[in-house]
Amino acid sequence: MKTIAVLTSGGDAPGMNAAVRAVVRTACVNGIRVLGVLRGYNGLINGDFIEMNLRSVSDIIHRGGTKLYSARSAEFATEEGMQKAIHTCKENGIDGVVVIGGDGSFRGARDLSERGIPCVGIPGTIDNDIACCDYTIGYDTCLNTIMDCVDRIRDTTESHDRCTVVEVMGRRSGYLALNAGIAVGATSILIPEIKFDIEKDVIERMKRTQLTDKKHFLIVVAEGVGVNVVDLAKSIQEKTGVESRACILGHIQRGGSPTVKDRVMATRMGNYAVKELLMKNIGNKVVASRHGDIVDYDIFEALNMQKHIDEDLFRVAMEVSI
């Protein structure tokens, strides 16, 4: 490979910059030209590229967001958009593309791969919902941000003997809610992967703990369950007598300086994508972490894999946070 391109796509995630840096630096020190593609697949369609060198990724390892900007491209989802992107790649001599993003972005990479442009995916999403990976870049930072925010919420919740229902991100998954819920000691955690009943799993649990003299409560809800947290807080107040508030954390969860874990994982994955795959002319792959090791999967296989939440971890949470 003589020229590769790198892009970030979908919802941004802290650590994406560290991954871009690793891709660019690994390519540059090995004599490969790198183009940075701006705004995800839109940039690939429109030829919105910047020539990258060792210094163009200086001072970004510690920054949240993505220097390459990100987008969810509606045009790329069409055959016409895809063909335009292929044309732009060919015109610019791009031999391979590194796509940093979530599973939607990987589907785009799979489609490009199928049409002859070798792609390598690097998992970057706060949701940690990519089936082939134990871990996705941004997840750890996001968990720590949620924990920090909810610790603050706890202070005021406790001072007022209240219950606060906190909604955290996770479009279709409960990894953030489950692990953050454990870290903040939430009385109830609602996630899409585990069936729940508000009466039994929230109201009755609260009433049981009230009998042990507990006076303030945190309930963590994954956005993916589709529960309106304002209505839930009202209902909790009516049924338990505990004054309740709702808080939707929102996009604050997606920003901020990446943690050590995210910077290191992003650096390892970015290096692997270039050194172990594209430089060996291997494309159509997803880089993944498995039990601490960096590995790769065929992109088609990766997208057909299933990931299951750790039900025992949920059991632990329910047994301890009472």
Ligand code: F6P
């Ligand atoms: O996929 C990451 C994520 O932050 C989800 O948790 C959330 O549902 C979604 O993106 C929000 O997307 P947007 O930034 O487009 O509102």
